[in-house]
Structures are given as structure tokens and as C-alpha cells.
Amino acid sequence: MEKRKNQWKAWIYLLPALVILLIFTVWPIINTVRMAFLEDYNALAEVGGTVFHFGFGNFTRVFNPYGGFLIALVNTVLLTVITVPISTMLALLIAVALNSIKPLRKIYQTIFFLPYVTNSIAIGMVFSAMFSIIGGGQGVRPDSWGLINSIIRAFGGDPINWVNSTINWGDGILARSRFANMCVLVIYIVWNALPFKILVLLGGLQNVNKQYYDAARVDGTSRARIFWRITVPLLSPMIAYVVITGFIGGFKEYTSVVGIFTDKMGPVGANIYTPKDNLNTMVGYIYQSLAASEGYASAAALILFVIIFAVTMVNMYVSKKRVHY
Template sequence: MKKFKYRAENSPQAWLFLMPALIIVGIFNVLPLIKTFIMSFQKGTLNNLSFNGFKNFAIVLKDPKFHTAIGNTALFSFVVVPVALIISMFIAVTIYEKIKYKDVFETIFFIPYLTSIIAVGIVFRFLLNGEYGFVNYILGFLNIGPFNFLDDPNMSMITLMIFGIWSGLAFNIIILLSGLRNVDKSYYKVADMFGASKMEQFFRITLPQMIPIITFLLMVNFINAFKVYAQVYSIFNGKAGIADSATTAVFYVYNKFYVENRYGQGMAAAVILFILILVFTLIQNRILKRISK
């Protein structure tokens, strides 16, 4: 007698329960993605679009502003993500090992994740103001600065990266703390018996056990970093810095679509960005899998 093996995808009831979620995902995620690909091959107004072939892609790929946007996005991603993760790991380990009232500090560090990025950006504009900002006031005691964080084109990306690192800490810390709780305590007891230092315990026990969590955070954070927009909009008051010095890929798409009304070119830039993120994610995933083996 052949043994029946249950598979959820073959159950009509399972598809029935999934249907509301699938409809929402299809309407708000899949359909816009398909529309983006279609519009990237078109020109004209939204009410009168016509086929334009690959001309939109050629225009975008030759645009120096797009090159700058991709360069700024890559710089932001490859600086902010690893730096924020290292700082988050240090804070998470400190809270987990040395802080008594962990729940209180977890709440404090998680609050920024719940706060509107626009509201936080307004606060950062006051903190980083070149004339009366609190950051320059503190740096003055160290005889450093003052720096014109907001109105100097050479400082725009540095300002954006500072803001990006800070805004990425909250989510990282909470996820890392959840991972630290799942590390088997018996490993540390054995390590203490053999006289291993805290540094050796971290690199030989904690870090290897945290690889899956770190892999997840790297993947999610890199994808979000390549799509950075809200931080730029909020810290520079709706602009991409002085002389567009902090233009990112998504900000470029926004300007093409909503400001210049070049809808096809904007969607072509979005498709190129999608492909870049997809390729980088696949490469990163393969590398991290090899490292974790």
C-alpha cells in the first residue's frame, strides 16, 4: 500500500487561507513590478504611452547623474552596512553580558526603529547644523571643526552615512540580541574551565554561532541600503544635498519620474537598480554560504 505524504501546496484549504494574502501581494507587489518593466520600454505621458525599445536604458546608462547616483549608493552601502553591524554587535554584546536591566535598554535602543525617519531627519538637521548644531558644539571642546555637514557638497555623503549608520543600529541590535540568547551557555562554561579569554570566547564561540543571524542582517541591510531614499530626503530637507552631491539611485528614479516627468527613463533606472540588487544579493548569498560552511 502506497503511503500518502501530505503536502500543503496540494491542499485546497491551504490555498483558500492563503488567497487574501496572495491577492494583496499580487496587487501591491507583483503588479507594480510588472508595470515597471513594461513602462521601462515606453515613452510619453502616463495617459499616452508608446513603445520606445531599449532607448530609455541607453539614455540612463549614458547619464553622468546616474553614474554618480550608483556610485553614491554603492559607497553608502559598503560603508554603512558593515560599520553599523560592527557597532551593533558591540552594543548588543555589551547589553547582553554587562547590563543588568536588559529589557529597559532594549526598549531604549528599539525606539528609533519605531520613529518616523522624517522626524528623526529633522532632529539630525538641527544637531548637524554648521552654525548652532550640537555636534559642532561638542567638537569645539576638542578643537575640531566646525564642519558644515549640510551645506558643503564634500560633506554630503559623510553626513548621509552618519545618519544611515545611526538609523540602522536599532533593528540590528534587537536581532543580534535575540541571536545571543540562543547561544548555548555550556560552551562558555567549558571555555572558562580551559581559561579562554572573553575575546577568544567571542571569536571562537559567539561569532560562529551568530553567523546565520549576521548573514540575514547583511542581506537585508544591503538591500535596504541600495534602496536608500528616505534618509536623503529627510536629512537634506527634500533635496539630494547641495548640487545633488548626495543623489542616490532611488532619488534619481524619483527625480526622473516625478520632477522631470520622464516616466520611461525613471522606470528604466528602476529596472537597472533592481537587476543590480538581485545580482549583488545572489553573489553575497553564495559567498556567505561558503563562509558559513
């Protein structure tokens, strides 16, 4: 009797959560798949009575070379493939270094965690300010090359147009550079990704059994060998976790670009449809195409899901083979 009484009680406790989940999680899953396969779907037109046909038209249209999705895909993959290894290696180095000191460790740990609790758009604006050239263009020389360029010039380098549109001051021109734009994004994303990775890896290091290191010490193993043969294998579950979440986060990159370049997704005046200028990401593409057709947005969202799912599966497969548990 007690059991039956609890049965309906449990559902009452669950009711609020289930109602909201049904409306804002379950229905979207069904509806997004539906919209993705209805050609040129448009919600307003459907309310008006238009009937849409089943087909793969949204997907072929999304992959149209002039539509902007391919550029976004390339940008996203590039950013992910570059930033994940860099931030993971750096985080590993920092975690090992942190783990080998005692005084001041808490302070360093706190400092390294700081970027995590900040607003990625707000700090993106700070990075943008640090890299940008101030004034100039339309026949006027820039007032200042900006902070980072001033540092570069102090070391004898030439200023680089990191985040601005092309600056033409009459007797000189500094074209915008997609490569430089990407560099800024990579620096910012790595800066932003480090805290979480350091936290996880340091947590893993502190759980490693000391005996392995004692054994290595008795054998007189070198520091590098200890790192590659003991630290990395024993940390491999944590490294795999950090890499997988890094890939997922990378494929969903959006706010970092908005923070630095605004939601125009490129330097001022950049044309979003020219690959040279466009720094759009897949998530950015989904939101932009929402205005044109919910069908395209749904198709793009499904593609994003499939990519993330595939990357996760590949990562898990590789981890299963390589990760030492």
C-alpha cells in the same frame, strides 16, 4: 465531497487579497518590465496614440553621465558599503556587551531599540538641526556654529560645514563639503540601523548553547579568542541575515537623505546635476525621473532590482560557504 466544497470556499476567502495583488503587484511587475524596454516610453503619449519601439534605449539613457543616475548609484553604493560594516560591528559589540550584564539590561535594551520606532524623516530633521550652522552668509557672520560645531570648537577644532550651503560672510568663507555631508548621512544611517541589528543579534546570542562557553572557560580561552572562535561562528546565520537586510535597506536608502537634506537631496542651493553637490540615491532618482519618462523610471527600478537580487545572491553564496549552521 468535503474537499470539493472547500475548494471554492478557499478561493472566496482569498478573493479580496488576490484582486488587490493582481492590480497592485502582478500588473506592475509585467508593466514595469514592458515600459523599461519601450524606448522613451511616456504613458500620456501612449494614451494619445504614440507607438513606442522595443529597445534598450532607456537603459543607455539612464547611464548617461549627465543624467544623474551614475551619481546616485555611486552615492548609494558608498553609503551602503560604509554603513553596513560599521553598524554590524557596532551592533555585535553592543549585543555581546548587553548579553554579559544582568542588572539594567532591560533598560539598555529599550533605549537601544528607541530609534527603530521613530519616524526617520522627523529624526533626520533633528540631526540636521544639530549639525547645521545657524544664520550667516551674504556678508553676515553666522549667529552660531550650531551644536556639533560648538562641541568641536570646545575641543579646539575648526567648525565644519556639515549640512549647509556655502556660507560667505565677507571676511570669511566656509565652503560646503560633500565629504562632511556624507559623514552626517553615515552617522544618521548607522544610528538608525543599530536597533534592528542589536535586536536580532542579541536574540541569536541568547540562543547560543552555554556549553561552548563552559568548555572554553575550562580551557582558559581568552576573551578575544572566545569572541572570534565561538560567538562569531555561532552567530553567523544571524550576522548573515543582518548583513543581507542591511545591504537591501542600504540600496533603498532615500528617506534618511530627505530627512536631513529635504527632497532636493542636497544642501540648500545645491545643483542636483553637479556630482559635487548631489546626494541623490537610486530610489530618489527613480522618483525624480518618473516626471520625465516612465520608461527611464522603470529602467532604473529594474536596475535597482537586479542589483538587490545580485547582492542577495552573492551574500547567500558567501553565507553558504562561510556560515556555520
